[in-house]
Amino acid sequence: MARIGVEExxxxxxxxxxxxxxxxIDLHSEEDASGCDCCVITGLDKDxxxxxxxxxxxxxINAQGNNADAICQxxxxxxx
Numbered sequence: 001m002a003r004i005g006v007e008e009x010x011x012x013x014x015x016x017x018x019x020x021x022x023x024x025i026d027l028h029s030e031e032d033a034s035g036c037d038c039c040v041i042t043g044l045d046k047d048x049x050x051x052x053x054x055x056x057x058x059x060x061i062n063a064q065g066n067n068a069d070a071i072c073q074x075x076x077x078x079x080x
Contacts, residue, residue, distance in 0.1 A: 001020070001021040001022045001023065002022050002023070002037040002038060002075070002079050003022070003023045003024075003025065003035060003036050003037050004017050004022045004023065004024050004025070004036060004037065004038050004039070004040065004075060005024075005025050005026075005027045005032055005033050005036035005038070005039040005040070005056075006024055006025070006026065006027060006039070006040045007026075007027050007040065007041050007042050007063075008026050008027070008028070009042055010040060010042060010063055012067075012068040013040055013063060013068045013071050013072075014026075015068070016068035016069065016071070016072045017040075017071075017072055017075065020072050020075075020076070022075070027039060027041070033056045034056065036056055036058065037058050037079060038056075038058045038059050038060070038061065038075055038078060038079055039056055039058070039059075039060045039061070040060075040061045040063050040071055040075070041060060041061070041062055041063065042062075042063055042064060043062040043063060043064030058078075058079075059075075059078040059079070061074050061075060061078070
């Protein structure tokens with residue numbers, strides 16, 4: 001399956017993605033995102049203009065306002 005980078009505070013999302021068969025790594029810095037097929041962030045990294053800095057070419061999913069199941073579905077949809 002895919003390699004997914006997930007921010008540390010999203011432990012429920014990490015668990016759900018592992019159960020779905022994905023390889024999950026913790027995102028501590030921008031360098032951690034390299035080599036990931038997709039990243040899931042908390043949404044707290046956005047600047048005042050509503051932009052987020054992405055250091056990967058794949059999709060970046062904002063977890064804000066979504067539960068773990070919804071995020072897993074978004075990951076699967078964007079990677080298929």
